[in-house]
Amino acid sequence: MALARKSSRLPSVMVLLGVLFGAYYLFGFLRLSREAAALDRPLVNVWERYLATNAASQANVGLDLRNPEEAQRQLRASASLLEKAGRLVQSRVELPKDLEERMRDPFQLLDFQDERHQKTAQLARLAAANGVALEPGATNGLPEYAIDMPQPAFLWPRLHLANQLLLSAVHCKVSALKSLTQLPALAHRSTIDDAVFLQELPMRLELVGPMDAVSRFLVSLALRGPELKTVGLAEALTNKPALFIDHLLLRKHSAERPHEVSLDLTVSGFARPVEPRIGPAVSRTPPD
Incomplete structure (x- = not known):
């Protein structure tokens, strides 16, 4: 008899937990997620401006920054030539x-x-x-x-x-x-x-x-x-x-x-x- 009553309450508990998780998602997680995204926006803007400024820099003329390995190789070659010129x-x-x-x-x-x-x-x-x-x-x-x-x-x-x-x-x-x-x-x-x-x-x-x-x-x-x-x-x-x-x-x-x-x-x-x-x-x- 007691076992039957416990079994009958289990669906109600599950429904209640589902409602609670849904409410947390709607009123807690989503709100916090939007606030986090809003806080990220200024940082993303600064990062985008930095990338644009870096790409326009005279030091990067002729470098393909989409391929960092090749850019690194070119920079090392330029540094080696500069060192030889100094000597x-x-x-x-x-x-x-x-x-x-x-x-x-x-x-x-x-x-x-x-x-x-x-x-x-x-x-x-x-x-x-x-x-x-x-x-x-x-x-x-x-x-x-x-x-x-x-x-x-x-x-x-x-x-x-x-x-x-x-x-x-x-x-x-x-x-x-x-x-x-x-x-x-x-x-x-x-x-x-x-x-x-x-x-x-x-x-x-x-x-x-x-x-x-x-x-x-x-x-x-x-x-x-x-x-x-x-x-x-x-x-x-x-x-x-x-x-x-x-x-x-x-x-x-x-x-x-x-x-x-x-x-x-x-x-x-x-x-x-x-x-x-x-x-x-x-x-x-x-x-x-």
Whole structure:
């Protein structure tokens, strides 16, 4: 009898549970689901705007973002090419190791003035031997110390670059070196921390010479090491760095000497900042 009463109540319980679950679904779950969807909408909007901005970015030009594996491969290939380009640039602007070590030492004005005097004398002898007129404006343009100079250590690479520039012109047998002017340095900074990673050291040179000699000189500027064999200067310029032309003006020198041209040239070399050495300077043999 009791079992029969329990069995008769079971359908009623099931119906009641069904009604309760239905009410929860209608008035609880659906409402919460709509609220969750409403909360998701701003996030979805932000995400869609991010994707649109990312797709329109200049950095993604040429990349198919629908295929992330291919995009990743292309990015890695680009990074590898950029790294190789960085190594190539570094090798071209690299200065002699002994010169960088001199930059680390505390700056010694007497040592610098002595080397500047030696370079001037060497240039004068070489110019005379090659029939090149070395005017005072050229040697006076070698870098000099100034009391308000913030980084005198960079006088060493300036002197080296200026000397190599004049040596190149002399070995190319131009007619005359008129003047040399040291221009203000340009600091190249990192976009990450704004630190200076390279100093550009520009110079302005004015000279006169036959067109073939001036052409040979201009070609030689960007060359270094074995590359100088193409202009026959590999043995004469053993420590020459690559120099980069900023601008030039070439014109006829005079009607009386139609085979000669006048060159007004701005050219730059580069030097990396180095950490100064603490302690006394070490005696070093200067580079040629």
